[in-house]
Amino acid sequence: MKIDEKLAIDAFKTDKESHIIINHDICRTRCTKRYCLTVCPGHLYTFNEEENAIVVEYAGCLECGTCMIACIEGAIDWAYPKGDFGVQYRYG
Amino acid sequence: MEKIDVVIVGAGLAGLSCAHVLARHGVQVVVVERGDFPGSKNVTGGRLYLLPVKNMASDMLDGAPFERKVVRERWSLLGSGRSVSLDHTAERFKEEDHSYTVLRARLDRWLSERLMVRGVFVIPKYRVDDLLWEGGAVAGIKAGPEEIPAHVVVACDGVLSFMAQKAGLRPAMSPKSFAVGMKEVLELSEEKINDRFNVESGEGAAHLFVGDVTKGMFGGGFLYTNKDSISIGVVAGVNALMQKSPAVDAPMLLEMFKERYEMRRILEGSKIVEYSAHVIPEAGYDGVGKLCGNGILLAGDAAGLALNMGVTVRGMEFAIASGMIAGETIIQARESGDFSESALSGYARRLQETFVMKDLEAAKNMPGYLENESFFSYYPETFPGLLEKMMWFDENPKGPLGKTLWDGLKSSGMLSMKRLLELYRIRKI
Numbered sequence: 001m002k003i004d005e006k007l008a009i010d011a012f013k014t015d016k017e018s019h020i021i022i023n024h025d026i027c028r029t030r031c032t033k034r035y036c037l038t039v040c041p042g043h044l045y046t047f048n049e050e051e052n053a054i055v056v057e058y059a060g061c062l063e064c065g066t067c068m069i070a071c072i073e074g075a076i077d078w079a080y081p082k083g084d085f086g087v088q089y090r091y092g
Numbered sequence: 093m094e095k096i097d098v099v100i101v102g103a104g105l106a107g108l109s110c111a112h113v114l115a116r117h118g119v120q121v122v123v124v125e126r127g128d129f130p131g132s133k134n135v136t137g138g139r140l141y142l143l144p145v146k147n148m149a150s151d152m153l154d155g156a157p158f159e160r161k162v163v164r165e166r167w168s169l170l171g172s173g174r175s176v177s178l179d180h181t182a183e184r185f186k187e188e189d190h191s192y193t194v195l196r197a198r199l200d201r202w203l204s205e206r207l208m209v210r211g212v213f214v215i216p217k218y219r220v221d222d223l224l225w226e227g228g229a230v231a232g233i234k235a236g237p238e239e240i241p242a243h244v245v246v247a248c249d250g251v252l253s254f255m256a257q258k259a260g261l262r263p264a265m266s267p268k269s270f271a272v273g274m275k276e277v278l279e280l281s282e283e284k285i286n287d288r289f290n291v292e293s294g295e296g297a298a299h300l301f302v303g304d305v306t307k308g309m310f311g312g313g314f315l316y317t318n319k320d321s322i323s324i325g326v327v328a329g330v331n332a333l334m335q336k337s338p339a340v341d342a343p344m345l346l347e348m349f350k351e352r353y354e355m356r357r358i359l360e361g362s363k364i365v366e367y368s369a370h371v372i373p374e375a376g377y378d379g380v381g382k383l384c385g386n387g388i389l390l391a392g393d394a395a396g397l398a399l400n401m402g403v404t405v406r407g408m409e410f411a412i413a414s415g416m417i418a419g420e421t422i423i424q425a426r427e428s429g430d431f432s433e434s435a436l437s438g439y440a441r442r443l444q445e446t447f448v449m450k451d452l453e454a455a456k457n458m459p460g461y462l463e464n465e466s467f468f469s470y471y472p473e474t475f476p477g478l479l480e481k482m483m484w485f486d487e488n489p490k491g492p493l494g495k496t497l498w499d500g501l502k503s504s505g506m507l508s509m510k511r512l513l514e515l516y517r518i519r520k521i
Contacts, residue, residue: 070267084128092136
C-alpha cells in the first residue's frame with residue numbers, strides 16, 4: 001500500500017499555515033545528507049530540483065517529530081499544529 | 093489574574109494520573125490538551141503493565157476500556173527468508189491482571205471523562221505556546237493571547253516536551269536517544285484473532301520481532317492483539333535510520349514487514365483503519381535528566397521515563413506512576429506554599445524509591461548493549477540459518493545432528509571470542 005493511501009485513511013484537520021518551517025539557506029549551504037527525505041514516517045519531504053528546495057507536505061504530518069530530531073543542521077523549525085488542527089487519532 | 097493551584101500540560105496517562113491524585117485531595121487543577129480529545133494525539137504499541145501501578149492507581153482504572161489481557165508472549169528472530177520464533181504462555185498471565193493491550197484514543201478519553209465527572213477541568217484543542225515566568229520560577233502557561241497563571245506547572249506533554257525545553261530542563265534532542273515507531277491498526281474480527289493467535293476472547297498476544305524487520309538497524313517489529321483489531325508496527329532508531337547506507341525509506345519498513353511470509357496469513361483479510369507514528373525515548377536511565385525546576389515538574393515521556401528491555405518495552409505504567417507521584421509531591425509542597433525546585437525535589441527521591449527509577453536503573457546498561465548491531469543483524473540471520481541446516485533433508489547423507497549443529501555454530505562464528513564475550517556481558521544487563 002502506498003504511503004499517501006495510508007495517510008488518506010487518517011483524520012486530519014489542516015491549518016492554512018504550516019507548522020513546519022524549513023530554512024532553505026541552511027539546507028542549501030550546510031546540509032549534505034537530507035535525512036528528512038527518508039526518516040519521515042509519512043514520506044512528506046521531497047526535494048524540488050527546479051527550486052533547489054526541500055518541500056514538506058505538512059498537511060499529512062503525523063506529528064511524531066522525527067524530522068526535527070534528524071535534522072542535525074537545525075533547518076527544520078517544528079511546532080505542534082495549533083489547537084483544533086493536525087492529525088486526530090481515533091485508535092492510537 | 094489569580095493563580096490556580098496546578099496546570100497540567102497534556103492529558104495523556106501522566107497528566108490525567110496527576111490530575112486524579114490532585115483532584116482527590118481537593119487541589120484546583122486544570123489539564124490542557126492540544127488534541128480534540130485526550131488520546132487523540134497519542135500513540136502506543138502497545139501494552140500496559142497493570143501490576144506495577146495497581147496499588148497506586150487503586151480504583152482509577154477500574155472498568156477501563158482495555159482491549160485484551162496478554163496471555164501469550166511471542167518473539168521472533170527474522171532473517172532474510174527464514175525465521176525462528178518462541179511462544180510463551182503461563183497460567184499466571186490468565187489469572188492475574190498482569191498486562192493489557194490498549195488503544196490510547198479510547199483509554200485516555202475514557203479516563204478524562206471519568207475525571208471530569210470528579211471535577212477535573214480538561215480543556216481540549218488547547219496548544220500551549222510558552223511558560224509564564226515570575227522571578228526565575230515557572231508561574232503558569234501561555235496559549236496565544238490567553239494565560240493561565242498557576243503555582244505549579246506539570247509538563248506531561250510527551251516525548252518531544254517543548255515545556256521541558258522551555259524550562260531549560262532538557263538538553264537538545266540527540267538522534268541516538270530516540271526511535272521512531274510507525275504503526276497500523278488493522279481491523280480483524282474477534283473470532284479470527286482468537287483463532288490466529290490461539291487465544292480465548294478477552295485474551296491476547298504480544299509479539300516482538302527483531303532482525304530483517306529493520307534491515308539490521310536498531311529497533312524491531314511489534315504486534316499486539318486488540319479486541320477486534322491488530323496493532324502492528326516497526327520501531328527504528330532515529331540515528332540508525334540516518335546512518336543506514338544505502339538509506340531506507342522509514343515507512344517502507346512496515347510495508348516490507350507486513351509482506352513477509354510469517355505475517356501474511358495472520359493479517360489476511362484485515363482492513364487498515366489507521367496509520368500513526370510517534371517518537372519513543374530510548375536513552376533509558378541515562379536519558380532521565382532533571383525532573384523538576386522552580387514551579388515545574390516533568391512526568392511520563394516528557395521526563396524520558398520509558399524503557400526498552402529488548403524482550404519488552406515499557407512506558408505507560410511509568411507515566412501513570414510518575415504522574416501520581418508528581419501529584420503527591422505537589423500536595424506536600426502545597427502545605428508550606430513553597431513550590432521552589434528544592435521544595436519539589438522530593439519528587440525525584442520518591443521516584444527513586446519506586447519501580448519507575450529502580451527498573452530504569454536496573455536496565456541502565458541496556459541502551460549501550462542494544463547499540464551493538466549484532467542483535468539486529470548477526471543473530472537474527474544466524475539462528476534461523478542454523479535451524480534451517482538442521483531441518484534440511486535431501487539426497488545427501490545428513491550426518492549426525494549434533495555434528496551438523498556444532499559445525500554450523502563454528503562456521504557461523506557463534507563460538508568466536510567476540511560472540512562468547514557478548515554472551516558473557518549479558519549478565520550485566
